[in-house]
Amino acid sequence: MTHTSSPVSSAELDEIYAFAIDLGKRAGKLLLDTVEKRIDGGSAGDSALLASEEKDSSVDIVTQTDEDVEAFIRTEIQSKYPSHKFLGEETYAKGSSRDYIIDSHPTWCVDPLDGTVNYTHLFPMFCVSIAFIHNHVPQIGIIHAPLQNQLFTSCTGRGAWLNQTHRLPLLQKPSIPPLPANAPSGCIFACEWGKDRRDTADGNMYRKVESFLNMAAEVGGREGRGGMVHGVRSLGSATLDLAYTAMGAFDIWWEGGCWEWDVAAGIAILQEAGGLVTTANPPEDPDTAPIEDVRLGSRLYLAIRPAGPSETETGREGQIRTVREVWRRVRNLDYSRPGS
């Protein structure tokens, strides 16, 4: 069943984009305010936060911040666009179902705080993520990492930007670099250890580590699967992994287990910047299988940075070649949707 919602005009989209950018800036500022309270000790009014810290119940700080920032974003959106749907991480987490609920209606998909572990420890790699989705397509993406002083924004047809001044990917002149001829060698590979740490034979943790090893090992090693990537990076934020892939700083991001609010804004930004997103799990024949567009609710993602042409292939051809080279080296991950 394909239902299509009435189109949004170009002028309307411009207005929504401006609203979303402002909202992302203000939400990031809220996150930063809670950090500053924690650093400076704050006044009597912050005693709850400080008491939490003292008791090492840092989980409480995160939950409170998550809820406060999501409530702020939801209120602003519902006030400005009462007909739009809203899907937030906190709201969804409290529901009973894990069904994928985004339909063709104009929908905001929001993670008030991605990188919660980083936030707790004050490692700067945390952010707010706001996406506007219409007819199943993420059209606007806003990612604000306030302690990094980085604001990533995009809107269909308007480009993807860092801090509203630098077009993504960052390296544009004289041209966007092609992917390395021997990719994944020469690439920065971003991946995450995630939360599934069960010591189960052939479970997700071991499948991930086997995949990381194949990507990292010397060429010729690992029974021919060694990818000798230039570097392996783990930041603890799926959202920022996608943002840095859109920026061109990471060449490849491969991950399972994320939810739609973790990736919706990042996918919007990456695609608008010229990147490619498909599924993490390799098909039966990675050499010939079609490269299907990512499904937002699939929980399995493989992203390739924007790429320019080389002397022998288009940028898109280089991306597809890189997808296949990754698929040859990674294992299937088991992150089905509970209840689906």
Place this chain on the structure above:
Amino acid sequence: MTHTSSPVSSAELDEIYAFAIDLGKRAGKLLLDTVEKRIDGGSAGDSALLASEEKDSSVDIVTQTDEDVEAFIRTEIQSKYPSHKFLGEETYAKGSSRDYIIDSHPTWCVDPLDGTVNYTHLFPMFCVSIAFIHNHVPQIGIIHAPLQNQLFTSCTGRGAWLNQTHRLPLLQKPSIPPLPANAPSGCIFACEWGKDRRDTADGNMYRKVESFLNMAAEVGGREGRGGMVHGVRSLGSATLDLAYTAMGAFDIWWEGGCWEWDVAAGIAILQEAGGLVTTANPPEDPDTAPIEDVRLGSRLYLAIRPAGPSETETGREGQIRTVREVWRRVRNLDYSRPGS
């Protein structure tokens, strides 16, 4: 043989510190300038850089930047302090010996660009690192990550600082948090895949991955070695790993293979902030072996963040407990000093 060089007065140290901070700022600015040239395309004068980028010989850009920034730092130091010794990564790399050459004389130990892979790909986690060492003790540390807009500075007795305004570790009020009672659970564990990717049975790559797995796996898993750390992070810069450990953002950093210029400034900053640094390789009996101070040239490092007291132990006791818990979970790494 222990030779001690004549002491540096407090006033002299203040002057050297002010000089070092200024030098770190200017060197970071030089790095940033080369980045901006790459982003904006630059003018005709930058054609060499751009041509390199076109040919994908990004190694040339790194080498040129490394050499230029090191030459700038060396010239400034030799002009201001002609009697001091200078050890720079580039200078050393061109020499024929890999001996540890820092003695008791006032010595500057400099990495003009740490995180070279990140720099090449424009991932912001790169920095300049400047240490001043006297009588074998790193006394001043300067780490400047210009694209992160982060300047870490320290001097013995003067505290450790972020951007000269925030004392390290960042969480100070009401008190510096103790290490978790069940560490490494609850900790952020920073580690790096490094450059040794040889597919050799029980080689460094496999010993590292086995150690990462032990730290990451659920408690009770991995035959009792599962550490269930809160998160595993890999940034691609040993220097910034140390800086974030001093900041308190990382709890544990474990690595082998670094050289003295990679870690000298970071160790100065971490120690001044109250952190602990010892060897990465577990002793025969990790439960009772003495916790020896790190040797700068050892190439094996285990760092624990600054920690406050809990109700049952001092901060130092918590750090020692955490060191032993890490040692129980990690393998010995083979990074001897060539020729030693």
